[in-house]
Amino acid sequence: xxxxxxxxxxxxxxxxxxxxxxxxxxxxxxxxxxxxxxxxxxxxxxxxxxxxxxxxxxxxxxxxxxxxxxxxxxxxxxxxxxxxxxxxxxxxxxxxxxxxxxxxxxxxxxxxxxxxxxxxxxxxxxxxxxxxxxxxxxxxxxxxxxxxxxxxxxxxxxxxxxxxxxxxxxxxxxxxxxxxxxxxxxxxxxxxxxxxxxxxxxxxxxxxxxxxxxxxxxxxxxxxxxxxxxxxxxxxxxxxxxxxxxxxxxxxxxxxxxxxxxxxxxxxxxxxxxxxxxxxxxxxxxxxxxxxxxxxxxxxxxxxxxxxxxxxxxxxxxxxxxxxxxxxxxxxxxxxxxxxxxxxxxxxxxxxxxxxxxxxxxxxxxxxxxxxxxxxxxxxxxxxxxxxxxxxxxxxxxxxxx
Numbered sequence: 001x002x003x004x005x006x007x008x009x010x011x012x013x014x015x016x017x018x019x020x021x022x023x024x025x026x027x028x029x030x031x032x033x034x035x036x037x038x039x040x041x042x043x044x045x046x047x048x049x050x051x052x053x054x055x056x057x058x059x060x061x062x063x064x065x066x067x068x069x070x071x072x073x074x075x076x077x078x079x080x081x082x083x084x085x086x087x088x089x090x091x092x093x094x095x096x097x098x099x100x101x102x103x104x105x106x107x108x109x110x111x112x113x114x115x116x117x118x119x120x121x122x123x124x125x126x127x128x129x130x131x132x133x134x135x136x137x138x139x140x141x142x143x144x145x146x147x148x149x150x151x152x153x154x155x156x157x158x159x160x161x162x163x164x165x166x167x168x169x170x171x172x173x174x175x176x177x178x179x180x181x182x183x184x185x186x187x188x189x190x191x192x193x194x195x196x197x198x199x200x201x202x203x204x205x206x207x208x209x210x211x212x213x214x215x216x217x218x219x220x221x222x223x224x225x226x227x228x229x230x231x232x233x234x235x236x237x238x239x240x241x242x243x244x245x246x247x248x249x250x251x252x253x254x255x256x257x258x259x260x261x262x263x264x265x266x267x268x269x270x271x272x273x274x275x276x277x278x279x280x281x282x283x284x285x286x287x288x289x290x291x292x293x294x295x296x297x298x299x300x301x302x303x304x305x306x307x308x309x310x311x312x313x314x315x316x317x318x319x320x321x322x323x324x325x326x327x328x329x330x331x332x333x334x335x336x337x338x339x340x341x342x343x344x345x346x347x348x349x350x351x352x353x354x355x356x357x358x359x360x361x362x363x364x365x366x367x368x369x370x371x372x373x374x375x376x377x378x379x380x381x382x383x384x385x386x387x388x389x390x391x392x393x394x395x396x397x398x399x400x401x402x
């Protein structure tokens with residue numbers, strides 16, 4: 001029976017078509033010779049009918065895919081084809097030629113030992129039939145069918161090896177496709193996770209801190225509304241400016257642009273304005289000091305250092321109860337540094353990274369991740385009653401032109 005997997009090579013398909021074509025060709029030649037060498041009679045017409053029946057039976061198994069039939073049906077079909085062929089041998093030795101494609105059918109459908117045994121039996125039938133029809137034995141009668149059988153066995157095993165290799169290649173291609181799909185899915189998930197982390201950092205460093213400042217300013221304005229309307233109006237105006245800046249920050253990181261403070265000026269000026277705004281909003285005395293000669297930094301360095309200063313000063317305002325904060329930007333030989341010191345109440349550094357019930361406590365952890373992505377490091381030194389220092393170190397790479 002016939003059938004092929006869509007992934008089989010062209011060579012295998014050509015061999016299969018050649019096998020079926022050879023069977024029909026040899027059957028036709030044998031039938032023509034039967035009619036040309038025998039007188040019309042009962043035996044001749046019976047042999048002609050047997051040849052037509054053999055062609056029809058072979059077609060039944062050869063054309064439909066063998067996947068549609070079970071192995072039992074295939075073996076019954078093979079037995080029927082072989083039995084009809086054996087009967088035709090009694091009518092004419094010319095039907096012996098069909099033994100060659102029959103070799104391949106048995107070698108294809110039967111297991112190796114059974115197939116070789118079947119080939120040997122068919123070879124014996126061919127030799128016996130020729131001896132019966134000629135009443136003599138010659139070397140050619142034995143050697144010809146025997147060599148054909150050996151050749152068929154070698155060819156069938158070679159076919160099986162090519163088929164196995166084709167199947168292995170197909171499975172390998174399927175494995176590679178599956179692996180590639182899994183890798184693409186993994187990269188997509190990793191990219192999505194990284195994007196979520198980026199958005200979380202940006203939201204904390206912009207929206208959350210800005211809204212916190214707005215709340216503090218409005219609370220201060222509310223408390224002074226009756227006693228000092230002018231001061232309340234000043235606080236409300238400051239809250240409006242902070243909200244506007246925060247809105248611009250949000251639009252900026254959504255568009256993957258630099259923060260507005262850095263687009264308008266350099267890192268030093270942005271930090272100076274940040275200190276001035278922090279002092280206006282909170283009353284905290286905030287100063288900036290720049291050490292070393294300023295150099296052009298990559299945008300991601302400037303963003304990270306600005307965010308570090310924003311997060312650190314926000315923590316000072318909200319938690320430190322400090323009077324003074326000092327921001328120091330240092331351009332050293334192999335690195336750029338940012339230190340934020342306050343003289344507040346300090347805290348136990350062991351609690352860093354622990355989120356609080358109100359959703360805060362994320363800032364320094366997010367800042368540390370941002371710095372580590374750039375190959376830098378963040379350290380926090382603090383003691384209860386001794387103030388706090390947040391230090392950021394970013395190494396200079398080849399992209400920094402000194």
